[in-house]
Amino acid sequence: MTWSPGETVLLQETWRDRVWAARPMKVARDEGDFVALWFPKGTRWKAPTTPAGRPRAETRGERLATCLAQDEWAFVDASWDVDTLCLLRAGDWHAVWVSWLAPGEQWGWYVNLQEPFRRTTCGFATMDLALDVIIDVDGSWRWKDVDELESYVTHGVVDPGLAERLRVEGLSVVDRHRNGEWPFSDGWAAWTPDPSWSLPELPEGWDRLCRAR
């Protein structure tokens, strides 16, 4: 039950059985327990935001945490800003994103802490867990969105045990990079999309939870 290269799939983030975010992506590779998904610059996707009429918190972390804690959000149209290939292994609490500013010009590696991916009838599902690690091309690294994870914990969206697990997971990926382990020395930095691929487009029904499969 794998997808073929070039197929457009829907990656849904889900929260309490509802869609939290929706991104169309092109399948670059699907080996069952490993998936590579292409999410090019300019792709239109749906991001969560504070519903109209509710006070808008000052920081993004507070805004997202409040929406999740109150189980109420709206969607806003968004456009992705950088060519990105998302690498996902079954069971991992993260994805590794490779991004390019221009063809052949790698921006770096972005480690997105998230729930292990699940397969659905329209593609894949996960949930972003705020914290990220950025690994630059020169090998230096830094945390991103530490404050957002703190907001998630404060609002009871992520429990402290999971937050600690995410920090350990992030550090383990930094170690893998240092040791040249998967996926950092597997040629992904030199990957290029099929030139015939157009931008992936959101399918009808992107806001309905796709069934597990």
Ligand SMILES: [Mg+2]
């Ligand atoms: Mg983040």
